[in-house]
Amino acid sequence: MGIAESLRVERAPAPIRSRVLDNLRQAILDHKLAPGQRLIERELVELTGVSRTSIREALRELAAEGLVTTIPNKGTIVAQVTVEEARQLYRVRSALEALAGQLFVENATDAQRRALTNAFRAVERAATKGPIVWLAAKDNFYDVLFEGGGNDALRSIAGTLHARINLLRSLSLTRPGRATESMAELAEIVAAIAANDADAAAKACSQHVEAAGMAAFSALTQEAAG
Structure with missing residues (x-):
């Protein structure tokens, strides 16, 4: 088309x-x-x-x-983003989401924990419906995660960063197999939270962002070469 x-x-x-x-x-x-x-x-x-x-x-x-x-x-x-700009954005995002995972375990209510599980299931259902629908479902997952952490300053900073990283998120999905890897990484976040392990939740959140960053860097490098 x-x-x-x-x-x-x-x-x-x-x-x-x-x-x-x-x-x-x-x-x-x-x-x-x-x-x-x-x-x-x-x-x-x-x-x-x-x-x-x-x-x-x-x-x-x-x-x-x-x-x-x-x-x-x-x-x-x-909008266009260089590899170095992307590297800086993902490094900050990794730190923010690690803190979000830790705070969720420490502060989330039972209702918010259920909401996160439901949001993850919605991401699973959206996986076959195209990148926009899937990324929207992931956005909702992160909204629940940050809200459950109870830190408004963190939510505000992450929201500003999210706007700048939108194009990169889509770009990372162009790497073969990335969507499947991303689902497995989100499952690890949910499992760590279910186990009430703040350190493991922080680590899983950070690793998810780092893996997404590597996929985006690869796609950006290919674009530059092409």
Whole structure:
């Protein structure tokens, strides 16, 4: 399917704004809109068949997600991340999620523990439904994990980082077998929490991020070489 076919918005009962956003997001994650590519509103209007207002609203949301950025005198472009920037982001994320796992074991209520198990099961069910659905399910898993830790400052910092790392998360899934590995790593986090082992939970969270980082670095390196 070409870029025009993938972006075209069909008239349907669902809000047009949501479908424009979904189509643009998917095109970015699939690299049909490549990192560094300039996004011209007039061209996106022609490709999608919707109004300029809908395009602008979608671009604002994508900017909040960290998938596009605005550069003075250049306009809006698809976000791009270097290998070194990715390395720094994943190193910080590893530390934050290790702390989140530890705090969850120490502070989560029984209801939050059940919610985390349910969130993990939702991730398992979403595994065959494509990267956007699967990553959304993983987002919910992490929301429960950070909420159960009871540290608002940690949640806020992680949320800011999450927006910058969105594109890398999708990129890491392009490595063959990564999705299966990721599920096994999440299972280790859940098992450590079920065992009430804060140290093991922290380690499992950290290792999961490090493995995702290695997959993203590999994909970025291949992109640069190609």
